[in-house]
Amino acid sequence: MASCKFGGLVQNVPRFCGFRHVALRCASQQAAATRQTKASGVKTGFMDLAGGTPLIRLNRMSEETGCEILAKAEFMNGGGSVKDRPALYLIREAVNSGKLRPGGTIIEGTAGNTGIGLAHMCNSMGYKCVFYMPNIMSQEKIDLLRTLGAEVRPVPVVPWSDPANYNNQAAALAESMDNAYWTHQFDNLANKRSHYETTGPEIWRDTDGTVDAVVLGTGTGGTLAGVSTYLKEQNPDIKAFLVDPPGSMLYNYFKHGKLEPSEGRGIAEGVGQTRITKNLEGAPIDDAIYVADQDIVNTVLRLLNEDGLFVGGSSGMNVFAAYTVAQKMGPGHTIVTALCDGGQRYFNKIFSQAELEERGLYEGVPDEYKRCLH
Numbered sequence: 001m002a003s004c005k006f007g008g009l010v011q012n013v014p015r016f017c018g019f020r021h022v023a024l025r026c027a028s029q030q031a032a033a034t035r036q037t038k039a040s041g042v043k044t045g046f047m048d049l050a051g052g053t054p055l056i057r058l059n060r061m062s063e064e065t066g067c068e069i070l071a072k073a074e075f076m077n078g079g080g081s082v083k084d085r086p087a088l089y090l091i092r093e094a095v096n097s098g099k100l101r102p103g104g105t106i107i108e109g110t111a112g113n114t115g116i117g118l119a120h121m122c123n124s125m126g127y128k129c130v131f132y133m134p135n136i137m138s139q140e141k142i143d144l145l146r147t148l149g150a151e152v153r154p155v156p157v158v159p160w161s162d163p164a165n166y167n168n169q170a171a172a173l174a175e176s177m178d179n180a181y182w183t184h185q186f187d188n189l190a191n192k193r194s195h196y197e198t199t200g201p202e203i204w205r206d207t208d209g210t211v212d213a214v215v216l217g218t219g220t221g222g223t224l225a226g227v228s229t230y231l232k233e234q235n236p237d238i239k240a241f242l243v244d245p246p247g248s249m250l251y252n253y254f255k256h257g258k259l260e261p262s263e264g265r266g267i268a269e270g271v272g273q274t275r276i277t278k279n280l281e282g283a284p285i286d287d288a289i290y291v292a293d294q295d296i297v298n299t300v301l302r303l304l305n306e307d308g309l310f311v312g313g314s315s316g317m318n319v320f321a322a323y324t325v326a327q328k329m330g331p332g333h334t335i336v337t338a339l340c341d342g343g344q345r346y347f348n349k350i351f352s353q354a355e356l357e358e359r360g361l362y363e364g365v366p367d368e369y370k371r372c373l374h
């Protein structure tokens with residue numbers, strides 16, 4: 001164990017610290033890493049694969065709008081999604097607080113990506129993991145989680161207040177077991193902190209402070225809240241836009257003050273929410289944007305065809321909204337959004353002709369993109 005100062009607290013940190021590219025490691029940790037690796041470019045384990053993702057210019061969309069539309073390639077995290085960042089912080093908090101001891105079990109309610117990040121980290125650190133998932137999530141994510149050795153329990157979708165809700169079941173299981181920890185990504189502020197300490201600073205650094213707006217969807221709200229809080233501290237004029245998919249309640253909440261679902265079914269996974277999570281509470285948000293499923297699917301296919309980027313539904317949603325913001329703000333602005341995960345996770349959903357037909361979305365796909373569907 002080394003002693004490391006994080007967020008103003010001196011904590012005991014085991015052999016990992018993570019995010020070394022953002023220079024968060026304390027001196028003693030850096031010294032230990034130097035001893036272990038000798039070479040400065042070497043990653044010392046899976047933890048070091050979280051964060052430090054590149055910002056990619058979306059060239060055609062930037063040229064069409066006269067803005068710089070930049071997408072943070074979160075699918076390039078080691079576990080393949082934006083959720084590796086909070087996964088690291090959540091597990092680190094569990095270990096540092098002493099609530100998770102060697103050989104223990106991480107338990108979480110997840111749409112899949114947080115679970116995937118946690119499962120990789122549990123493997124690399126010797127912990128077990130159990131995940132409750134809404135049973136409407138992609139089979140690809142469930143299969144991947146099981147391949148990573150996680151126990152996956154898909155459960156029916158019921159409201160937050162119902163004891164059978166996937167999060168409440170995760171909490172109850174953790175309560176009933178010895179040496180088990182419910183990471184609770186929705187209300188655990190370690191989630192938001194991961195983005196405040198890494199994603200936000202990376203965007204600020206990589207745009208040389210020129211960013212004018214960030215445009216991000218929310219599931220837990222950790223990404224948007226952490227990034228918008230950090231960036232507005234650097235420059236209060238930076239605008240933060242919340243992006244919301246069909247069926248979610250946040251658009252109506254921010255526009256009309258009512259937690260009511262918006263129209264439509266919602267093809268994008270990991271985004272949308274029916275309550276204000278602790279992570280989202282008080283986040284500085286300037287406006288909300290609703291994106292329809294057809295725009296999500298068509299933008300995913302546009303990114304694939306124009307930019308060579310194979311990404312999932314929440315990425316399509318984010319980019320469509322960033323394009324809309326660029327048009328509204330006018331030429332000369334720098335708009336940053338995120339590509340949250342890769343397209344492989346939705347092969348049988350967004351990239352399936354049958355699935356799109358069933359959802360009434362196939363006809364609306366531009367003909368030139370239809371060859372990408374199977």
Ligand SMILES: Cc1ncc(COP(=O)(O)O)c(C=O)c1O
Nearest residue numbers: 218219220221222223270314340
């Ligand atoms: C694919 C995807 N996009 C976006 C998000 C939203 O991120 P956040 O939970 O930080 O709001 C998630 C969260 O699970 C996700 O899995």
